[in-house]
Amino acid sequence: MATAIATPNIAFVKYWGNRDEKLILPAGGSISMTLDRQFTTTTTVYFPGSLGADEIKLNGKGVEAGEARRIVEHLDAMRKAAGSKLRARVESVNSFPTSAGLASSASGFAALTLACAKALGLHRNMSELSALARLGSGSACRSLFGGFVEWEMGKRKDGEDSVARQIAPPSHWPELRDVVAIVSGEKKHISSREAMRRTVETSRLFKERMGTHGRRLDAVREALLEKDAGALFEEIMTESGSMHAVMRDSRPPIIYMNEVSARIVDAVKEFNAAGEGRARCGYTFDAGPNAHVITTQRYENEVREMLLDVKGVKQVMVSGVGEGPEMSEEHLFKI
Ligand code: PMV
Numbered sequence: 273m274a275t276a277i278a279t280p281n282i283a284f285v286k287y288w289g290n291r292d293e294k295l296i297l298p299a300g301g302s303i304s305m306t307l308d309r310q311f312t313t314t315t316t317v318y319f320p321g322s323l324g325a326d327e328i329k330l331n332g333k334g335v336e337a338g339e340a341r342r343i344v345e346h347l348d349a350m351r352k353a354a355g356s357k358l359r360a361r362v363e364s365v366n367s368f369p370t371s372a373g374l375a376s377s378a379s380g381f382a383a384l385t386l387a388c389a390k391a392l393g394l395h396r397n398m399s400e401l402s403a404l405a406r407l408g409s410g411s412a413c414r415s416l417f418g419g420f421v422e423w424e425m426g427k428r429k430d431g432e433d434s435v436a437r438q439i440a441p442p443s444h445w446p447e448l449r450d451v452v453a454i455v456s457g458e459k460k461h462i463s464s465r466e467a468m469r470r471t472v473e474t475s476r477l478f479k480e481r482m483g484t485h486g487r488r489l490d491a492v493r494e495a496l497l498e499k500d501a502g503a504l505f506e507e508i509m510t511e512s513g514s515m516h517a518v519m520r521d522s523r524p525p526i527i528y529m530n531e532v533s534a535r536i537v538d539a540v541k542e543f544n545a546a547g548e549g550r551a552r553c554g555y556t557f558d559a560g561p562n563a564h565v566i567t568t569q570r571y572e573n574e575v576r577e578m579l580l581d582v583k584g585v586k587q588v589m590v591s592g593v594g595e596g597p598e599m600s601e602e603h604l605f606k607i
Contacts, residue, residue: 274390278382306594313379316604323359354392381408382415418596505554532584
């Protein structure tokens, strides 16, 4: 039995599209910041040796069939790695609304991977564990580390070099903030996996995006390492726009942002125009309408106020740079 706690991450350079869908090998690299413990997934896994099938509970309830299948598939991948056939009892709780579009799959599969590995006695380093987490949900591999993380796309066919690594610890830039504006608590109308497939298959713009993706990764990595806030904010806004453009360019189009998101884009533009010529914050949107507005501690309160003033914003939460996952001795259930 083992319990792990993991947090989501917000991508500054996005993962969108696979070159191998089965092994979740991405078409390009990605870079993220791990969120702090205000947003956590805690997962306990137990392999009692007496179960005929996996038993899964999320936030105290059973899970729907599609979700259960994904979790069982991940348990299968973990069992295969450990050479085990034992069925598991899994319980998981999120400290934030699962359906609020706050990347519960990243923290969820990161916590599941770590708890499973420990419960199965699978001794792997963090890089190898990130490759396993990737199989559950691509972005989960980045939640295995704290601070600033890069998922390298890798070149190998078997995916063993498609792993995440920390590029800078949280102490490198502790003033950075993710001010999250919750716009909608609705579930995604199309899963990111299905949407990515559609983009890769139908968007012509996708090719163009991938043609400049390496340069974007270099620019964001450099802005992070140099702590160049203005450059970082500009880059992430362009990058978010690029991902949402290829989504829209897909047939039929995929639209995750809504009118409230659009109002946030305008509000950020205005907020930055009032500055001294350099961006004071930058937005980025994942596969949903919620905004992540990245800023520094200096502007945190102003950005929060600015977002609360946008019509349609339901809630604003602020996260600092997270330390990454940890194992816990407090399990969610007793044997
Ligand atoms: O890990 P997935 O399959 O849920 O995909 C995540 C995709 C984005 O959140 C939109 C981008 C990213 O890199 O996190």
